[in-house]
Amino acid sequence: MTERPANAHQAQLLRLLRDGGPNSRARLGDQADLSRSKLAVEVDRLLETGLVAADGLAASRGGRRSHNVRLNPRLRFLGVDIGATSVDVAVTNAELDVLGHLNHPMDVREGPVAVFEQVLSMAGKLKAAGLAEEFDGAGIGVPGPVRFPEGVPVSPPIMPGWDGFPVREVLSQELGCPVMVDNDVNLMAMGEQHAGVARSVSDFLFVKIGTGIGCGVVVGGEVHRGVTGSAGDIGHIQAVPDGRPCACGNRGCLEAHFSGAALARDALEAVERGRSAELASRLETNGTLTGADVAAAAAAGDATALGLIREGGTRTGQVLAGLVSFFNPGLVVIGGEVTGLGHTLLAAIRTQVYRQSPPLATGNLPIVLGELGPTAGVIGAVRLITDHVFQPA
Amino acid sequence: MTERPANAHQAQLLRLLRDGGPNSRARLGDQADLSRSKLAVEVDRLLETGLVAADGLAASRGGRRSHNVRLNPRLRFLGVDIGATSVDVAVTNAELDVLGHLNHPMDVREGPVAVFEQVLSMAGKLKAAGLAEEFDGAGIGVPGPVRFPEGVPVSPPIMPGWDGFPVREVLSQELGCPVMVDNDVNLMAMGEQHAGVARSVSDFLFVKIGTGIGCGVVVGGEVHRGVTGSAGDIGHIQAVPDGRPCACGNRGCLEAHFSGAALARDALEAVERGRSAELASRLETNGTLTGADVAAAAAAGDATALGLIREGGTRTGQVLAGLVSFFNPGLVVIGGEVTGLGHTLLAAIRTQVYRQSPPLATGNLPIVLGELGPTAGVIGAVRLITDHVFQPA
Numbered sequence: 001m002t003e004r005p006a007n008a009h010q011a012q013l014l015r016l017l018r019d020g021g022p023n024s025r026a027r028l029g030d031q032a033d034l035s036r037s038k039l040a041v042e043v044d045r046l047l048e049t050g051l052v053a054a055d056g057l058a059a060s061r062g063g064r065r066s067h068n069v070r071l072n073p074r075l076r077f078l079g080v081d082i083g084a085t086s087v088d089v090a091v092t093n094a095e096l097d098v099l100g101h102l103n104h105p106m107d108v109r110e111g112p113v114a115v116f117e118q119v120l121s122m123a124g125k126l127k128a129a130g131l132a133e134e135f136d137g138a139g140i141g142v143p144g145p146v147r148f149p150e151g152v153p154v155s156p157p158i159m160p161g162w163d164g165f166p167v168r169e170v171l172s173q174e175l176g177c178p179v180m181v182d183n184d185v186n187l188m189a190m191g192e193q194h195a196g197v198a199r200s201v202s203d204f205l206f207v208k209i210g211t212g213i214g215c216g217v218v219v220g221g222e223v224h225r226g227v228t229g230s231a232g233d234i235g236h237i238q239a240v241p242d243g244r245p246c247a248c249g250n251r252g253c254l255e256a257h258f259s260g261a262a263l264a265r266d267a268l269e270a271v272e273r274g275r276s277a278e279l280a281s282r283l284e285t286n287g288t289l290t291g292a293d294v295a296a297a298a299a300a301g302d303a304t305a306l307g308l309i310r311e312g313g314t315r316t317g318q319v320l321a322g323l324v325s326f327f328n329p330g331l332v333v334i335g336g337e338v339t340g341l342g343h344t345l346l347a348a349i350r351t352q353v354y355r356q357s358p359p360l361a362t363g364n365l366p367i368v369l370g371e372l373g374p375t376a377g378v379i380g381a382v383r384l385i386t387d388h389v390f391q392p393a
Numbered sequence: 394m395t396e397r398p399a400n401a402h403q404a405q406l407l408r409l410l411r412d413g414g415p416n417s418r419a420r421l422g423d424q425a426d427l428s429r430s431k432l433a434v435e436v437d438r439l440l441e442t443g444l445v446a447a448d449g450l451a452a453s454r455g456g457r458r459s460h461n462v463r464l465n466p467r468l469r470f471l472g473v474d475i476g477a478t479s480v481d482v483a484v485t486n487a488e489l490d491v492l493g494h495l496n497h498p499m500d501v502r503e504g505p506v507a508v509f510e511q512v513l514s515m516a517g518k519l520k521a522a523g524l525a526e527e528f529d530g531a532g533i534g535v536p537g538p539v540r541f542p543e544g545v546p547v548s549p550p551i552m553p554g555w556d557g558f559p560v561r562e563v564l565s566q567e568l569g570c571p572v573m574v575d576n577d578v579n580l581m582a583m584g585e586q587h588a589g590v591a592r593s594v595s596d597f598l599f600v601k602i603g604t605g606i607g608c609g610v611v612v613g614g615e616v617h618r619g620v621t622g623s624a625g626d627i628g629h630i631q632a633v634p635d636g637r638p639c640a641c642g643n644r645g646c647l648e649a650h651f652s653g654a655a656l657a658r659d660a661l662e663a664v665e666r667g668r669s670a671e672l673a674s675r676l677e678t679n680g681t682l683t684g685a686d687v688a689a690a691a692a693a694g695d696a697t698a699l700g701l702i703r704e705g706g707t708r709t710g711q712v713l714a715g716l717v718s719f720f721n722p723g724l725v726v727i728g729g730e731v732t733g734l735g736h737t738l739l740a741a742i743r744t745q746v747y748r749q750s751p752p753l754a755t756g757n758l759p760i761v762l763g764e765l766g767p768t769a770g771v772i773g774a775v776r777l778i779t780d781h782v783f784q785p786a
Contacts, residue, residue: 145753155753203620215719219612226721227596230753237715238749241634250749322630322712323719326608328619356631356643360538360548360623 002075002136002177003049004393009034009042014051014071014390019194021095022055022070043069051075071095076131077385078138078175080119081184081377084108084158084211087115089122090378091131094386096194098375100131108143111161112170120174135177137389139381140167141184143212145230151181154229157248158212180384184208185232186223187380188370189216192333194383196371201331205323206370207234208336209316209345211260217327234323235259239315254319258312260291260337267294270304278302295341306344313345317352324357324365335370342369395468395529395570396442397786402427402435407444407464407783412587414488415448415463436462444468464488469524470778471531471568473512474577474770477501477551477604480508482515483771484524487779489587491768493524501536504554505563513567528570530782532774533560534577536605538623544574547622550641551605573777577601578625579616580773581763582609585726587776589764594724598716599763600627601729602709602738604653610720627716628652632708647712651705653684653730659701660687669697688734699737706738710745717750717758728763735762 005011012032017023020031029039046052047069055068071094081088085108090101102122106115126132144156151168153159172179189206192198198206198218206216215232217224224231235255236248243252244262256262267289271280278297283289297305320332332353334346350367357365370376398404405425410416413424422432439445440462448461464487474481478501483494495515499508519525537549544561546552565572582599585591591599591611599609608625610617617624628648629641636645637655649655660682664673671690676682690698713725725746727739743760763769 157751217719219617224612224720226754227723228721228753228756230751231719231721233718233721233751233754234715236749236751237718238711248751318631319715322627322715325626325630326610326624326716326719327617328621328624328626330620356629358550358623358626358629358641360621361619361626363621 002389003051005049005051005390006045007042007392009038010046011391013039013042013046015387017052017069017071018095018386018390022068024059024066024068026066028069075136076134077382078123078126078132078135078177079378079381079385080123080138080140081187081374081381082108082115082119082140082142083184083377084143087118087122088374088378089119089126090375090382091123091126091135092379092382094136096379096382096386098379100126100129101375101378102126103374108159109161112165112167116171116174119171123175135175137178137180137382137385138171138175139187139383139385140171140179140181141187141377141381142167142181143184143214145228145233146181146183146225147229148182148225151179153181178385178389180388182223182381182384183214183216183225183229183232184377185214185216186225187216187384188335188372188376189218189333189380190223190383191372191376191378191380192335192370193218193221193380195379196376197333197368198331203327204329204331204333205320205327206333206335207316207320209259209334209341210336212255213259213316215323234319237319237322239319254315257315263291263294263308263312264289266308267297267305270308276302276304279305291337291341298341298344309341309344310348313341313348314352316345317349318356320349321353321356324353324361328361329365332365332367333370334367335372335376337374395782396444398442398444398783399438400435400785402431403439404784406435406439408780410445410462410464411488411779411783415461417452417459417461419459421462468529469527470775471516471519471525471528471570472771472774472778473531473533474580474767474774475501475508475512475533475535476577476770477536480511480515481767481771482512482519483768483775484516484519484528485772485775487529489772489775489779491771493519493522494768494771495519496767501552502554505558505560509564509567512564516568528568530571530573530775530778531564531568532580532776532778533564533572533574534580534770534774535560535574536577536607538621538626539574539576539618540622541575541618544572546574571778571782573781575616575774575777576607576609576618576622576625577770578607578609579618580609580777581728581765581769582611582726582773583616583776584765584769584771584773585728585763586611586614586773588772589769590726590761591724596720597722597724597726598713598720599726599728600709600713602652602727602734603729605648606652606709608716627712630712630715632712647708650708656684656687656701656705657682660690660698663697663701669695671695672698684730684734691734691737702734702737703741706734706741707745709738710742711749713742714746714749717746717754721754722758725758725760726763727760728765728769730767 055070075094079090153162185208202221213235215234236253239254240252244256246253246256448463468487472483546555578601595614606628629646632647633645637649639646639649
């Protein structure tokens with residue numbers, strides 16, 4: 001088991017090295033606002049624990065050359081992103097660089113036992129490839145609300161069999177390291193904040209459009225999870241009064257009108273009505289249609305596919321306009337698989353938000369696609385666990 | 394000019410005395426988690442500055458009796474709440490007890506010069522009544538977005554003449570004390586948090602239904618103002634697709650369908666159509682109809698008035714349901730003048746939120762009326778300014 005920092009100064013130094021990479025003692029002291037002697041004491045202690053390693057001499061700033069330090073290059077973290085239909089597992093070093101990343105299709109409804117067997121097998125493969133001997137911590141994202149302090153999914157609508165399953169405890173035992181669990185969309189938001197388009201932004205929304213739709217809410221640099229861990233559950237906000245019936249029992253929910261699942265259903269309907277030769281040929285080839293097929297058809301110029309994406313973007317934009325009025329964020333990031341829908345989607349969302357929200361809230365509001373794609377979740381996961389292990393025990 | 398605390402410990406002690414009232418040194422040391430010697434040093438310094446006063450001997454806890462201290466009983470703060478159609482001004486001591494409170498009808502559209510003349514005259518009356526000699530700080534709420542750090546209203550839609558007016562600077566000069574300015578709804582939220590129904594709740598929404606509709610958003614105990622100070626501007630969220638035209642240029646905004654102004658308009662329309670004898674007789678008596686008339690008619694059992702309130706509550710509930718899904722608060726408080734509409738309104742809002750938001754977000758979510766009525770704003774205002782003056786300069 002990795003040692004933990006002994007105090008807040010050490011925790012701060014570890015996070016500076018995680019986020020900024022190797023650094024000279026002198027610059028680190030400036031950034032942490034620590035005196036030379038205090039810095040020396042804390043860095044020496046971190047070297048003793050093995051969390052930090054010496055890294056040669058720094059370039060001269062005039063005067064005596066400072067020694068470089070970095071996080072121990074042998075530290076390894078595991079990031080796991082369990083989606084509705086696939087599992088991503090990645091290994092990173094302590095600077096959160098991805099050293100290896102595997103993806104495997106898997107239905108979350110197979111339940112926690114089957115899913116974690118898969119996760120452990122993937123982690124084993126990454127070890128066998130020489131990327132890690134053991135893990136110093138693991139972060140896990142699941143596609144539903146999480147009681148965060150305990151790391152337990154609660155009432156996850158698309159995850160039968162997961163309600164109350166002690167994910168954190170079980171995986172911590174299996175992996176032999178500290179584990180933290182969060183909602184997958186929260187982790188994607190943290191990933192984009194750490195290494196993507198939301199770097200240095202402290203108040204933003206991350207909207208994931210995948211099988212369903214969810215939102216990560218970041219306030220003052222921290223994920224806002226809400227009192228029961230369900231903040232950002234925007235898929236069931238009413239987008240169309242008396243609209244389509246939704247699995248939740250209401251009508252007109254955003255997810256019932258736009259999501260990977262709704263898009264696939266609308267595409268099938270369009271083929272049945274003979275409205276798209278492009279989608280029909282894809283259905284014949286693949287035997288089924290998904291959001292990705294609609295994206296490909298749209299890229300090929302299919303008017304029906306483009307229309308579906310535009311309409312979905314408009315619905316999403318209607319809901320987002322309300323959230324932008326309410327929350328007044330500095331940035332809105334659109335991510336998830338459906339980002340393959342690209343700029344048609346983005347244009348429809350932007351049009352709606354800029355039209356409906358007050359000018360004061362949108363005057364300087366970028367609405368952009370995420371930068372990290374499928375790695376956003378795993379990077380957020382290792383960010384979460386390193387936030388945890390790089391704080392005093 | 395009042396002295397300011399010299400360090401974070403002193404600031405903490407001042408806030409403990411503000412929020413908990415007079416206390417013994419011993420208990421104060423426990424609450425602040427300060428050693429006996431450290432506490433003695435800091436309290437003695439606060440006594441020297443005049444911020445704190447001795448208050449006799451405490452009851453014995455066994456052993457030597459501890460001395461009581463309290464905030465200097467001569468400290469005076471001014472709370473000002475500028476609404477769309479009236480001005481509230483109150484004087485409090487440093488424990489934020491209201492010593493005197495005046496209300497004056499005034500149209501905010503008369504502009505800042507006329508409004509502040511009125512405010513200063515009301516403050517003068519409170520002084521003349523012997524409630525204060527001078528003020529140690531003043532908090533001001535205005536009915537529009539505020540660039541908080543500078544204390545300047547920005548693009549306030551219902552406040553022509555106020556855009557960019559240096560409220561903080563001007564009032565600070567006139568009153569000769571530190572001044573802080575915020576949106577009026579944010580201050581009402583802080584008021585209910587300090588002394589009302591949201592005491593000890595750290596994540597909640599305060600919805601003000603007055604001439605317009607606005608929302609105070611409290612996250613982790615702090616007001617969330619958004620990147621341009623417009624967070625909580627929910628009056629222009631779309632409640633009815635292609636609904637009534639709104640002053641903002643869009644259609645179907647919540648405010649266009651429900652607010653004090655919309656209610657007055659709907660009541661007039663009902664009278665014109667001969668649908669309410671009760672409202673007709675009130676119109677004849679008063680020459681005009683307001684939200685208060687609708688409340689009174691509803692209280693007298695008028696079916697049309699009750700219907701208007703119920704419909705307004707449903708519209709408000711539809712918008713709130715989305716915000717509850719998104720934000721997952723621990724409490725929703727309904728306040729403002731229209732709380733005279735009482736339980737009919739509350740029942741309609743609750744029905745809609747509990748029906749439309751996910752059970753995980755509403756399972757344990759109280760939706761209640763505010764407790765402080767028209768004093769919420771002025772108490773929030775003095776809370777804001779004491780937060781400011783009770784922190785190190």
